[in-house]
Each structure stands twice: as structure tokens, then as C-alpha cells.
Amino acid sequence: MSLVTASQMKAQTQMALKSPLAAQDPRIRVKKLALIGAGKLGEGLLSGVLGSQLIPVGHVAATVAHQPRADYLAEKYAVKAHTSNVQAVSGADLVLICLKPQQVKGFLHEVKKELRKDALIISAAASVTTGLIERELGHPARVVRAMPNTPCLIRHGMIALARGKHATDEDVALAKEIFGSMGRTVVVDEKHMDAITGLSASGPAYVYLIIESLAEAGVKLGLPRELSTELSAQTLLGASALVLHTGEHPAKLKDMVTTPAGCTIDGLLELEEGGLRVTLIKAVVRAAERARQLVESQNT
Secondary structure, eight states: OOOOOOHHHHHHHHHHHHSHHHHHHOOOOSSOOOEEESSHHHHHHHHHHHTTTSGGGGGGEEEEESSHHHHHHHHHOOOESSSOOOHTTTEEEEEEEOHHHHHHHHHHHHTTTTSSSOOEEEOOTTTHHHHHHHHHHHHHOEEEEEOOOOOGGGTOOEEEEEEEOOOOOHHHHHHHHHGGHHHEEEEOOOOGHHHHHHIIIIIHHHEEEEEEHHHHHHHHTTTOOHHHHHHHHHHHHHHHHHHHHHOOOHHHHHHHHHOOTSHHHHHHHHHHHHHHHHHHHHHHHHHHHHHHHHHHHTOO
């Protein structure tokens, strides 16, 4: 039996990815995807889905508020782009909602009659529960709720998924496949979504503040600003990757850096004295509380 070389395997893989069957067969068979609200997040999701060949281009319709934006999406991605939500959801068996929270109820009322009863609805609208969508549609809709964060735009996101009352295992698997094109996914009970909003959805803002602060310290010490920012950002990126790669507790990895009577312990003492640990905890808790308030306001 002849051995297949690495280059031959690579060529076969590339041919498989280009095959129409690759776009239709690996667990995803969607006759029509309606992506509602192709703003920054929506376009990122669209790019991820098409780039991973999860759903054929000809099976996708996207909606935006203004025609110039629709023309841009149609030209860039070769999808059908509309300003009409009703037109987009007509015949769709998968609907991805990427709207602002306050727009969701209006959208559901708008498309209620046109929307297929058996359509799977995946909502990435912050603070909008699966129960709200089921209630507004007035039938046992299959709903999966997603909580992505902004690094999804470069396919390094963190996405939490929660199933609604009527969603199936296959529905959740489909949602994982779609959002897996944008980063790492986890499936959680919906009761955890407010905490996840405060942690991973709001978390990038906290990290940017830390990067900015580290960079300012470098500038204070005489480093050029661009170099200092690059050093800071890559340091956080590498440290985060090491946590995920090793699976070690962050405290253990911290101790690896902290040599006796070294430089790092002095820096850590300053951070502890400044209350960084407690402040970050409070920030996440406060953001989660706000997320809970927004959920309550959406349900009224």
C-alpha cells in the first residue's frame, strides 16, 4: 500500500473544501439562512459562515437598514441582501438574529406571519431570552441564544450558547458549528447568561484598559508608544493562550513567573495594594447585574 504524502493530503483536503458537497454535507443542511441585522457582528458572522463553507452562498439572505449597505454586502459576499426582514425570512429554515435588543420585539411582530413555524431561530441579541422569543412568536419555536464577544470579528471570540425549551440537540450542534467558525464555544444553562455577559462579553473592554495601562507604563519608562502597546498586547495574548493550552490554574502560571526576591513579586504587591483583583471582580459583578436589569426590562 502506498503512503500518502503530506502535500498530497493537503491537496486532497483543499479539493474537498472546494467541493459543493463539503458545503452541504458536514452536519449542516440549510435550505435558506436569513441573517437579520448584518452590522459589525452580523457581518463577522456572515464572513465566518461563508469562509468556513458551512452554508453555500446561494442559500444566504442578509438584512440591513439601508440600501447602500445592502449593496455593499451583496457585492462583497455575493449573498442576497435586503432592507426587508419579511422578504429575508420568507422560506428560511434558519434565522440568525443580530439586532440590538430593543429591536427584537418589533422584528418578531413584523415577520411573525411569514416566519416558518419549524424554523430554527438563533439569537445573538444581548439580554434577549429564549423565553421572550418563544412568547412573542406565540408557538413552540426552536430557539438557541448566543452570547458572543467582539473578538469574534477576527475569529478569536468566546461564544456561550443556551437552548430554549423546544430546541433539540441537533439545533444546539448546528449553533455550535456556526459560531465555531468565529471562535471557542460553550453550551450553558440560560441562567448563567447574565454572568457570561458581564465576564466574556464585557471582558474585552477590561482587557483593553489593562493593555492601555501597561502600555502607558512602558511609555513612562521611555519606550516608544507603538512598541509599548505591541509588547503589552502580545503579552496578554500569549499569557491567555498559555492558560488555554496548559489547562493550568492561572495562579500556578503566575507563580512560574514570580521568582523569589525578583522583579515580578514587587509588581504583584503593587497590584494587590491597588486593589486590582477586587476591582476586576466588582467590574464583572456590576456588569452582570446590569445585564440582568436589561433582561428584566426586555421582558416587561
